[in-house]
Amino acid sequence: MAISRRAFIQRSLIGGATLSAFGFDVGPIVAQSRTLKIARTSETRSTCPYCSVSCGVIIHTLGDKAKNAVPQVVHVEGDPDHPINRGTLCPKGASLEQDILNERRLLKPQVRRPGSDHWEDIGWDQTLDEIGRWVKRTRDATFVEKDARGRTVNRCEGIAWTGGCTDTNEFNYLVVKTMRSLGVCYLENQARV
Amino acid sequence: MATGILQVKAISGHAGAPPGRGVQREEEVCKYIDVTTCIGCKACEVACVEWNDMPFQQTTFDNTYQTMPSTAWNYWNLIKFNEYQKDDGSLMWLMRKDQCMHCEDPGCLRACPADGAIVQYTNGIVDFQQENCIGCQYCVSGCPFDIPKFNGTTKKVYKCTLCSDRVGQGLEPACIKSCPTGCLKFGTKTDMRALADKRAQQLREHSGFPNAGVYDPPSVNGTHVIYVLHDITHPERYGGLPANPQIPVTYTLWKRVAKPIGLLMALFAAPVAFFHYITEGPKEAQPPSPGFGEPRPPEGERPQ
Numbered sequence: 001m002a003i004s005r006r007a008f009i010q011r012s013l014i015g016g017a018t019l020s021a022f023g024f025d026v027g028p029i030v031a032q033s034r035t036l037k038i039a040r041t042s043e044t045r046s047t048c049p050y051c052s053v054s055c056g057v058i059i060h061t062l063g064d065k066a067k068n069a070v071p072q073v074v075h076v077e078g079d080p081d082h083p084i085n086r087g088t089l090c091p092k093g094a095s096l097e098q099d100i101l102n103e104r105r106l107l108k109p110q111v112r113r114p115g116s117d118h119w120e121d122i123g124w125d126q127t128l129d130e131i132g133r134w135v136k137r138t139r140d141a142t143f144v145e146k147d148a149r150g151r152t153v154n155r156c157e158g159i160a161w162t163g164g165c166t167d168t169n170e171f172n173y174l175v176v177k178t179m180r181s182l183g184v185c186y187l188e189n190q191a192r193v
Numbered sequence: 194m195a196t197g198i199l200q201v202k203a204i205s206g207h208a209g210a211p212p213g214r215g216v217q218r219e220e221e222v223c224k225y226i227d228v229t230t231c232i233g234c235k236a237c238e239v240a241c242v243e244w245n246d247m248p249f250q251q252t253t254f255d256n257t258y259q260t261m262p263s264t265a266w267n268y269w270n271l272i273k274f275n276e277y278q279k280d281d282g283s284l285m286w287l288m289r290k291d292q293c294m295h296c297e298d299p300g301c302l303r304a305c306p307a308d309g310a311i312v313q314y315t316n317g318i319v320d321f322q323q324e325n326c327i328g329c330q331y332c333v334s335g336c337p338f339d340i341p342k343f344n345g346t347t348k349k350v351y352k353c354t355l356c357s358d359r360v361g362q363g364l365e366p367a368c369i370k371s372c373p374t375g376c377l378k379f380g381t382k383t384d385m386r387a388l389a390d391k392r393a394q395q396l397r398e399h400s401g402f403p404n405a406g407v408y409d410p411p412s413v414n415g416t417h418v419i420y421v422l423h424d425i426t427h428p429e430r431y432g433g434l435p436a437n438p439q440i441p442v443t444y445t446l447w448k449r450v451a452k453p454i455g456l457l458m459a460l461f462a463a464p465v466a467f468f469h470y471i472t473e474g475p476k477e478a479q480p481p482s483p484g485f486g487e488p489r490p491p492e493g494e495r496p497q
Contacts, residue, residue: 011468036362037358077370091238094371
């Protein structure tokens with residue numbers, strides 16, 4: 001088959017264009033990366049509420065604290081500047097976000113009556129009234145004015161107080177003042193803050 | 194600690210290296226896992242679930258401290274527990290953090306046919322891009338460590354990203370940060386390898402583990418997650434860690450032999466068909482053989 005010079009050039013050009021169109025170079029591929037979910041969060045330093053080690057944590061809150069924005073906690077992780085844990089956390093501490101983002105979190109007072117097998121909701125007013133009444137009743141029943149040797153002791157042995165690790169100095173000062181005024185001797189907490 | 198922008202090094206379903214490589218210094222990152230100082234507290238598991246916002250599912254108790262039998266599409270990091278009885282009858286608790294090993298030669302990436310569903314960054318991280326995943330699950334069978342896991346609802350495969358979002362911004366992975374005993378460390382591959390070699394030597398010479406060593410399998414050109422084991426000669430005791438992880442040979446044959454040949458054939462078929470058309474012209478209908486049927490009646494006279 002004889003082809004002319006013109007036809008050869010035409011066919012070469014068409015073939016070359018076809019190859020370019022169906023070529024295999026996809027061009028530069030940019031680096032893809034997932035977005036960092038704490039890139040623009042507000043960081044709040046806090047203390048893990050679980051055990052007495054009192055690890056420092058950073059609470060990451062979405063939003064720039066603008067007036068119309070409602071903040072939302074999105075992440076909690078260890079505080080690398082905290083001398084106790086230097087950024088690490090235990091499995092309970094690592095799950096702290098779930099303390100806030102949890103549909104099973106307890107948000108209202110509940111009571112389980114003696115002998116009952118379930119928790120029932122009660123209002124805050126009723127809660128405080130009942131606690132006050134029980135404290136009074138227990139103190140009246142168990143208050144000891146004088147011990148076996150006749151010394152004045154004025155102690156209430158029927159009540160004990162336990163505190164948590166996030167209780168601050170100021171809070172514990174109030175606890176001691178209040179409890180000692182009732183005569184409570186059994187005071188304990190694990191606060192190291 | 195190695196940081197820097199994530200630059201793509203290899204892409205699944207795509208031949209050759211991406212353009213623009215080799216113009217920057219490329220530090221490789223690595224996770225160091227010292228199983229001898231792991232206490233099995235699972236802080237890394239929780240930190241992983243929390244950082245990646247994965248929905249948690251209820252687990253069942255099956256006579257082990259292990260959270261679940263194997264990693265899941267929404268549980269990328271699992272401590273595998275094994276109570277191993279030594280020759281003298283005493284017990285030894287082996288705990289290994291199981292997650293993606295981020296192989297230098299990833300079987301998942303070699304098996305994946307979807308362009309860009311699996312990428313390997315120059316720092317060694319192998320990352321799945323779910324928007325390009327076609328759900329074929331070839332990566333599941335291509336992985337020597339049984340890591341990629343399929344989600345039947347979204348029809349996509351998921352696995353540990355080595356927190357590429359955090360590492361790309363100069364942060365350490367979530368699991369590494371949480372570890373309270375310091376048995377997990379993160380840094381460049383060179384630094385972590387040196388640290389691991391030193392720790393293994395310490396175990397051999399001072400702690401009574403003559404077979405202690407570093408797990409960095411050469412059969413996948415090394416991994417970006419390395420272990421210090423009490424006994425490097427029996428890695429399978431640590432929750433089934435393969436002694437010699439191998440990518441299935443079928444994927445090598447397919448991707449390295451069959452696929453280039455097929456592409457070449459496709460490449461040649463198109464111009465051959467084109468030039469055949471130019472030189473020979475379109476295929477003409479053959480004239481009907483004499484005596485074969487009657488000629489078709491005109492359009493208006495056909496029976497309805």
